[in-house]
Amino acid sequence: MIFAAGFGTRMGPLTMDCPKPLVPVAGRPMVDFALDLIADFPAERVVANAHYLADQIQDYLEPKGVLISHEFPNILDTGGGLRRALPLIDSDTVVTINPDVIWRGPNPLNMVAEAWDPDKMDALLLCIPKDQTIGRIGPGDFTLSDGGRPTRGGSMVYGGVQIIKTSTVKDIAEDVFSLNLVWDKLNHDNRLYCAQYPGKWCDVGRAESIPLAENLIATDV
DSSP states (O other), X not given: OBXXXXXXXXXXXXXXXXXXXXXXXXXXXXXXXXXXXXHTSOOSOOEEEEOXXXXXXXXXXXXXXXXXXXXXXXXXXXXXXHHXXXXXXXXXXXXXXXXXXXXXXXXXXXXXXXXXXXTTOSEEEEEEEGGGEESOOSOOSEEEOTTSOEEESSSEEEEEEEEEXXXXXXXXXXXXXXXXXXXXXHHHTTOEEEEEOOSEEEEOSSGGGHHHHHHHHTSOO
16 A cells, blocks of 8 residues: 655645655656556555645556555544555555655565564564664654563664565554554554664655655665
8 A cells, every 4th residue: 555645845846736655756757656666576466545636646647557545534543544445455464655765675565475473463564773764853763672672762763665464554543643553552452563674765855855865766675
């Protein structure tokens, strides 16, 4: 699942008439870089959610075989958006990806799939050491134990790729909720894990990060 419903307000004027996933990076809509990773991953189906300028998202992604989960009238945040998309996902587990980042190194989707252990995990997040990130503003998200169990706060940055059991979002009372709520519940039950990404990663959430991402794309790692 591609999270493509957001307003992209940190992009400023670039997203006044264009949804953030379609903002050009290195001459391509930035969602194309997520699609490249998905093309190298054995996904049975691909779903994207859409809310802001949803017609543009649909017109671009549907011809590429992506199913669209519309969030209307309200945007539902990551957790609510994932739950809305479950009929289209039609699976016990799903890999999610944020389209506003650039990865340089191994395919992150393959990494979480290879590290996934459903007997002990309900969600597995892919994280990057902050000194391997570009364009990241603010502190990290987690500290990881040797076994991959996270605690909040630290120098590890969640990279926007995870594998998660779809049952984890089914019983949340709220309609609009973040996956952070789900992660905290799973962490309390010792069912949340993280894996560490060995390559580079660029946050393209702001307009000023686009040249940084383009430089990373052009750099051999």
